[in-house]
Amino acid sequence: MKDHPLPAADTAMLDRLLTEVDDHTRHFLGYPVSKDFDYSPLFPFLQYPLNNLGDPFVDSTYTVGSREMEKYVVEFFARLFRAPANDWWGYVTNGGSEGNLYGLYLARELYPKAMVYYSEATHYSVQKNLHLLNMPSIMIRTLPNGEIDYDDLEQTMGMNRHMPVIMLANIGTTMTEARDDIRRIKDILKRLAIRHHYIHADGALSGSYCAFLDPRPAFDFADGADSIAISGHKFIGSPIPCGVVVAKKSYRDRIARSVAYIGSMDTTITGSRNGHSPLFLWYALKSLGLAGLEQRARHSLSVAAYAVDRFRENGINAWRNPDSITVVFPEPPGNIRRKWQLASENGWSHIICMPNVETSQVDALLAEMTAASVLV
Numbered sequence: 001m002k003d004h005p006l007p008a009a010d011t012a013m014l015d016r017l018l019t020e021v022d023d024h025t026r027h028f029l030g031y032p033v034s035k036d037f038d039y040s041p042l043f044p045f046l047q048y049p050l051n052n053l054g055d056p057f058v059d060s061t062y063t064v065g066s067r068e069m070e071k072y073v074v075e076f077f078a079r080l081f082r083a084p085a086n087d088w089w090g091y092v093t094n095g096g097s098e099g100n101l102y103g104l105y106l107a108r109e110l111y112p113k114a115m116v117y118y119s120e121a122t123h124y125s126v127q128k129n130l131h132l133l134n135m136p137s138i139m140i141r142t143l144p145n146g147e148i149d150y151d152d153l154e155q156t157m158g159m160n161r162h163m164p165v166i167m168l169a170n171i172g173t174t175m176t177e178a179r180d181d182i183r184r185i186k187d188i189l190k191r192l193a194i195r196h197h198y199i200h201a202d203g204a205l206s207g208s209y210c211a212f213l214d215p216r217p218a219f220d221f222a223d224g225a226d227s228i229a230i231s232g233h234k235f236i237g238s239p240i241p242c243g244v245v246v247a248k249k250s251y252r253d254r255i256a257r258s259v260a261y262i263g264s265m266d267t268t269i270t271g272s273r274n275g276h277s278p279l280f281l282w283y284a285l286k287s288l289g290l291a292g293l294e295q296r297a298r299h300s301l302s303v304a305a306y307a308v309d310r311f312r313e314n315g316i317n318a319w320r321n322p323d324s325i326t327v328v329f330p331e332p333p334g335n336i337r338r339k340w341q342l343a344s345e346n347g348w349s350h351i352i353c354m355p356n357v358e359t360s361q362v363d364a365l366l367a368e369m370t371a372a373s374v375l376v
Helices: 008-026 040-047 067-080 096-110 124-133 150-159 182-191 276-313 334-340 359-375
Strands: 089-093 115-119 137-140 165-170 197-202 227-231 243-247 257-259 264-266 326-330 348-352
Touching: 040 276, 067 089, 067 243, 067 276, 089 096, 089 276, 096 124, 096 165, 096 197, 096 227, 096 243, 115 150, 137 150, 150 182, 165 182, 182 197, 276 326, 276 359, 334 359
Parallel strands: 115 137, 115 165, 165 197, 197 227
Antiparallel strands: 089 243, 227 243, 257 264, 326 348
């Protein structure tokens, strides 16, 4: 391509796009995306077609990839999520939605006649995944904070206790970052004597930092999860949307098959898999370590607490769930929502205090909101 330069008009279009992206990146608070990363040392790898096709733990005849980095990333999160020492596996996905699809896929292969339960606050992609997998499901009510209604869950499971259970637990809902308590869900299953069950944890945002909270939420393998999916471009940060799914290896073995063409195992959702994302995540985890990730979590929690206090001081009814970085408040005028890219639902908006968010940005948003209320 270097021998075929773009025409001037197309170069100008790229310049305009870069300016637009830079401007819009400075003014978004409503989506869970970290932007405080610097992967410039990895730029030379963009010259190569990194493809981790097949199973990350099984060599392939295609050797232009980042398998070793991917294995490190998976093991890092398997340890963080307290997976069984000799029974874990996973891979780097295209994002949390693929991780949820994989968890549901494993569950369906384990219990093909099961009923799936999920709350009304569950991410919209889950219903699509259930449709793709042709799995029967029941939606459960939520509590006012967005957490699943455990009484409704127990009553509904009780009416179908002859069926195996597949539970989709939210570890940070989209709008309020509410977390379903996996230990409470396990207690319900025990009271109902439902032995055949599978629990998948959708930890797209919260799952990446829950391990650093005190008290630690009930969200991981030690609490009863059978698989966990997180996003990589959210709390950690990546220029490419990505995620990680960790599951019990004994469950993965049920769907694995050998593929002679690639010299590896077919164990993932996609065939060819992006080899650059594992490289980004590996670099971030090596740079930050556990201490760095915990520091990011503390910063985000501090800014979220500051935001709630400042909003309330100015008469805005803001709130957040305990130990969460999502701040919910009545939706402001449309021009403010558009500028700051605030996700809104049923009259409420939120900001998500990612590690790159500073109190100055909260103050700037608040100033615009208070000015708009005065004008009204």
